[in-house]
Amino acid sequence: MKTPWRLVLLPVAVFVAAIAVAAVVIALSGSPPLPALVAWWEGAVSAPGALPESLLNATPLLFTGLAVAVGLLAGQFNIGVEGQLLMGALASAWVGFAVSGLPAPLHVLLALLAGALVGAVWGWIPGILKAWRGAHEVITTIMMNYIAIYLTQYLVTRVWKDPNSMSPQTPEALPSAWLPILVEGTRLSIGLLIALAAALILWYLLKRTVWGYELRAVGANAEAAQAAGVQVSRVIWGSMALSGAIGGLAGAVEVLGVHHRYYDQFSPGYGFDGIAVALLGNNHPLGAVLAAFVFGAMKNGAVYMQSVTVPAVPREITTVVQAVVIFFLAAMRFRRRGG
């Protein structure tokens, strides 16, 4: 059923409807909605410097959206991207500050790899538990999120804490591990290009390789895939590990490209934003690109909207929009097949 309606028009309609709901919420809260919407748009797209910052906001969302989408295509609901991101971020920060004497490209590569690897392990555990013991991945990934929160908290407050800082954060990564800036005078790094490359590679893997075909077959109908000779359990833990790796990469790019260190409570919920991105992008890698940009721009614009509207419209309205988008899509289209 690949009609343009499903792929493009429906998501656009849903997003517009969600913004309309937000406008109603803003109006009910006593702020004039029209100036708020105008400011929202300006802050997202047309104000000076808005666009690079919107792209910066979109980068982690693209990674987490891809991570969730890979899982969903295989019939696995990875709610654990948040934890995978935290683990990956801390791992890459460690490589960034503890490993020295490497040339820049190699150091960056090693740090990215560390993030992806640790994230992969964090996703693989729920995957193998499901494949081997039938433990529901939704519950185990939620639990893994909290274990990640406490483990990273422990490491960053007691083991790898920057001795010269009062707050729980690691030392700054060496400049050789920083991602180069993409647009001069902004905070936008080549992390965006890495995310776009990841989307393209995933699109190729999923649509053009046997491995991708098997993954989607398991997502569509695990029993039929098993009967057709696909090793379902391997696909389950493999897809969860890949999903986790992308989640870990999200954290690594955020560390190496923006903050250059890990600090406690690193993520404002990027992992959960990924669910909204994957759904709005129809679980398609290229759809995720558009959805990530839309949400990233929306979040960025809301900061500006909060600063110029009177009375101020709190930027948390973006979370409400995401929730409404998910409600609409869940009610209209989204079905998870597979067990």
Add this chain to the structure above:
Amino acid sequence: MGEVFDIELFRSALRLATPLALAAMGGILSERSGVVNIGLEGQMLMGAFVGWAAAVALGNGWLGVLCGVGAGALLGFLHALLTQRFRADHVVSGMAVNLLSAGLTVFLLRRFLEKPPGASGVPEWSLSWLQPIPILGGLLANQSPFVFLMLLLPFALHGLLYHTVWGLRVRAVGESARKSRLAGINVVAIRYRCVMYSGALAALAGTYLSLSQLNVFTEGMSAGKGFIALAAVIFGRWTPLGATAAALGFGFLDALQQRLQGETLFGVRVPSELLLSLPYLLTIIALAGLVGRSIPPADLGRQEVGE
């Protein structure tokens, strides 16, 4: 070392277990009827916010509790509507409930208040006649009414689930919607009710946070307690008494880590993060059946309502 295991530790374990156990009862009702409810967290948060806001507006803690519980039931209704009427995936809908609450509570808080005022909360019960009784007096005197509710509710729910026709139907619907329908049970109606009760109970746990534990609402104050409640449900094998026991255990771990800040236990330094992550670790182990096995209701999370 000092006195780690004194009566105060167990008192605070009871207090910390209260929101977990109350929300877990909600989780059991929803999940035994076959609907996954990971929206417990959001329902708890919304209950905490609405309960506190209503108590501030109306000047009465108990009225606040009532309003908070109503808001939770509404979110439950929303979750039931999506999962039953629109056949939405239970997990997706639950996540949306969580996001909606996280966004809306902070939005309203920031929009209307610089600094949230204190509400007239729900006062503790002194129960002075309990005082002379050893242990029991120390544990239960001057505790919040919510603590007593937490201790009594599981027994009531146990009776309902296992000794009434209604409870039998709820369990039947969760095990096999199709067979229940063939037996003439109105599956969807039962699920609607159970999910609404579920939201109401999670919100009740939330009002305990903002009207009893503290008398104020703070941003994101549910802080993952809804998910620990979910862990308690699984660890307690979807039974009221088991989940309450698990919640008490998790509450005890929390009380212990608060007590041990910078102290040693039997001469060993125990990181508080380790104690805090134990509930989640234990739940994974229980779910994977590495030690005993937690088996969910057979039809849990299925979208088909058995045509």
